[in-house]
Amino acid sequence: MSSIEELLAGRDVCICAGSGGVGKTTTSAAIALGMAARGKKVCVLTIDPAKRLADSLGLEELGNEATRVDPALLEANGVTGEGELWAMMLDAKQTFDSLIARHAEDEAARERVLDNRIYQQISSALAGSQEYMAMEKLFELHSEGRFDLLVLDTPPSRNALDFLDAPERLTQFIEGRSLQLFLKPTGLAAKVAGRGAGVVLSILRRIVGFDLLTDLSEFFTAFSGMIDGFQERARRVNTLLRNPDTTFVIVCGPQAEPIDEAVFFHDKLVESGMGFGGAVVNRVRYRLLADDVDEAGVVRDVDSAIGNPDLAERIGKTLSEYQHLAERDEQNISKLSTKLGGDPVIRIPYLDTDVHDLAGLSEINRFLFADEATRIELAT
């Protein structure tokens, strides 16, 4: 099976997707570092990375703009040459605000939206707004054309697919202007709303209260001038996601659940016409022995090697448990490989320590950028 480098050949956008807690942020950073080490100008867009990882990349004072990781820092970790590593931490609220600024007809319209209390809630709290803003920022950077490769670490959604629908969901949301029409059912609007609108409205008022409806109405009015701009933008973001030079990498863990989710996600990507590159499975226990473990035999052999029956007992049990989990991982990954057809599955071993600095990322890259035979040799 191929390395991540082959998988990314000719691509300029790599979107790392997967459920929470599978090592998406770390994998994204490792891919970006590895490609920079191979001479590319790379930017990784991440959301709330672990503090120590951020520190090690020199990201602590980062705002919503791409910042270059100090070449001296990379050099200290053996990364030299033409390549550049840039990184940014996404601020969803700030991105949303500047999007409003871009689409507003004038200063007054901008202020009306930014001051609206409903906007203030949705810009940070609306489900999907963070996902959409990640897409938005990706689109912005891609349009600028400053980088050879953009690596996006998708937000930790409840559902790994949330961000795919995000542009559409946002458009749908602002199209709620129809609601605003209904709220003032006069003239043409009343005709569109049809018979019974007045009754429905009074029922709604009874349930949710008049004030809330008024606030919503104000919000949609404030937004109304921007709808066309937003729709056009969402359409272009969608095009970028389906661009042949954009590839999705699914990141997952070796347990049954994340594997199932990865399969589901893969099918969904293919169905939606997105380019799928491959899967990275983190924290895999490689099989240490080709055959099944005979625990009693291991204990006996280890004891004769070290002359410590008590320790031999503990070691035998440990190997037996390890192999047990390795077999589980193997079965789950083989299921994943089958479902993915010929697409690559890259296994990153369960390392002895957590990864939270450049040295750790380089360690991961020994596997990410190797072929399968080398990976097995390194991991066992």
Place this chain on the structure above:
Amino acid sequence: MPSFLDKRLIFVTGKGGVGKSTVATALGIRASLEGKRTIVCEVAASENTSRLFRQEEVGYREVELTNDLWAISIDPDDSMREYVLLQLKVKAMRDLLFKSRMFTYLAEATPGLNELVTIGKIWELTQLDRKVRHGRKYDLVIVDAPATGHGIAFLKTPRIFANIARVGPMYSQAVELDEMITDQEQTGAIVVSLPEEMPVNETATLEKELRDSVGVSVDRVIMNAVYPERFGKGDLPAIEGLTDSDEPELHAAGRAALSELRRTEAQQEQIERLEALISTPMTTLPFVFEPEITLAAARMLGEAID
């Protein structure tokens, strides 16, 4: 039995992938064994609880998994319908509303409405005088809540909503829901973590935010999947000796032992680090060396919490 199981409502939250659903189920089993009629609610549609029990999908209905342990998967659309049903007694009005595009728009467009009606359903489940017809009374409601960021936003929804609505029926209901979440006597939060760098950082922040910003009582931090301390520093030379062996079996044995020794060391460091960062009592749960968490394992985990 841990005293927080005497409360009426427990939210289980934590970073993604730390085992929230397992812990929620384990607590549910434990409470039911202690004689409490318990229901475990899922709010994200991951269906882990039912998966564990190898039953048919648990949907938007209360299903008994084992004696006195129930489960429900709360879907916002169903909650919304149920809410409207409870508000509007006249069938013709309900039908008119459900058919209206305006209603669909409102439901989709109003920020936080999905979360609000979901919490509304949780509130309904905690009531001794259930609003839905023939509703069972539960001693304890356990919520398998969304992960960190979404979890905070989720629990704050009623307050945010109350601020937006200001007056009206939804306002007073949102205030009531917020009072339920912040009721220190009856409601608690459990934060699940793993002995690793990122989960520990996130847990420390989450614990503080839940207490200070959401205002919920944080009753326990549960450190999940902790390895047994099987080896000591003194064992290192012998283990390293084995990894150098040309004999595949001895080499493999050495590798497995070395990996566990290093992981255990790293885990202990993280456990100490988290203990220093938080003020909530911590319970550790053992790593389960099984391909999948079984019912027996979940029961064992539940009994390990005191």
